Amino acid sequence: MRGFYLQAAGGDRPALLPSLVWASRVVGALVVLLILAAPAFAGAGIYGYEDAQGVLHFTNINPDRHYTLVSAPRGLVETPASGLASRSLYDPLILRASRRHGLPPALVKAVIRVESAFDARALSKKGAMGLMQLMPDTAQKLGVEDAFAADQNVFGGAAYLRNLHNRYGSWSYTLAAYNAGPRTVDRYRGIPPFHETREYVRKVLSYYRRYHGDFAR
Numbered sequence: 001m002r003g004f005y006l007q008a009a010g011g012d013r014p015a016l017l018p019s020l021v022w023a024s025r026v027v028g029a030l031v032v033l034l035i036l037a038a039p040a041f042a043g044a045g046i047y048g049y050e051d052a053q054g055v056l057h058f059t060n061i062n063p064d065r066h067y068t069l070v071s072a073p074r075g076l077v078e079t080p081a082s083g084l085a086s087r088s089l090y091d092p093l094i095l096r097a098s099r100r101h102g103l104p105p106a107l108v109k110a111v112i113r114v115e116s117a118f119d120a121r122a123l124s125k126k127g128a129m130g131l132m133q134l135m136p137d138t139a140q141k142l143g144v145e146d147a148f149a150a151d152q153n154v155f156g157g158a159a160y161l162r163n164l165h166n167r168y169g170s171w172s173y174t175l176a177a178y179n180a181g182p183r184t185v186d187r188y189r190g191i192p193p194f195h196e197t198r199e200y201v202r203k204v205l206s207y208y209r210r211y212h213g214d215f216a217r
Contacts (some may be wrong), residue, residue: 072091087118090131091150091214097158105215107171108158110207111178114200132157175201 090112091105098105100209113132116122128135129147131154144156164174164182176191177184180201184192191198 055064087113090118090150090154093154095215097155100155101158101162103158103161103165104208106211107204107208108154108161109214110204110213111157111161111175112154113207113211114203120153121148129153132160134160171205172201175204 014066022208051179075141091109094108094112095105097112100107112118112131115128116131118131120131122131122133123129124133126135129139131172132141132151134147134156135146136147138160139156142156142159144152147153147156161174161178164177167182168177168185172191176197179191180194180197191201
């Protein structure tokens with residue numbers, strides 16, 4: 001099996017006009033379709049992800065945790081949430097959960113993007129589950145019976161975000177606590193000096209700004 005890697009809308013050009021970004025994504029999608037049609041890649045699973053600068057990355061070999069399945073070979077089951085095209089699939093659910101708990105929907109969507117890349121069946125090595133990657137004990141405290149059910153997961157995760165924001169009054173601290181745990185934030189009296197947590201907060205806030213336009217005010 002041959003391997004390939006494709007990048008659409010170069011990451012060194014974050015200031016591309018929206019029309020050019022859209023065009024480059026169309027070209028990238030067409031290239032992926034042509035690759036899938038090639039005999040050498042017949043039956044290959046294609047994985048992709050969109051980074052914080054809006055750059056699309058595709059590969060069929062050794063995808064890391066950032067990638068989700070875009071196209072599967074026959075016989076390989078895809079979840080409804082898999083693939084980059086699914087990033088608006090949960091917008092109505094996100095909006096309902098955000099309204100119930102008084103949260104910016106773009107922020108909830110940003111958390112989902114960073115936590116699971118919109119994969120409702122995501123399961124981390126530590127046991128975090130679903131769209132908002134709820135840990136088993138957290139899910140139990142929130143009354144979430146099935147963390148892989150999108151509605152329960154998002155409503156539970158939104159409730160947890162609301163509880164954390166009520167506790168800290170800061171979105172940065174809230175996100176740090178969501179990632180590293182409230183005890184860690186309390187211990188350091190703010191965002192802990194961990195690269196993972198600081199990068200997590202930065203990524204979520206970056207997507208938060210980008211997703212504002214996805215929800216009508």
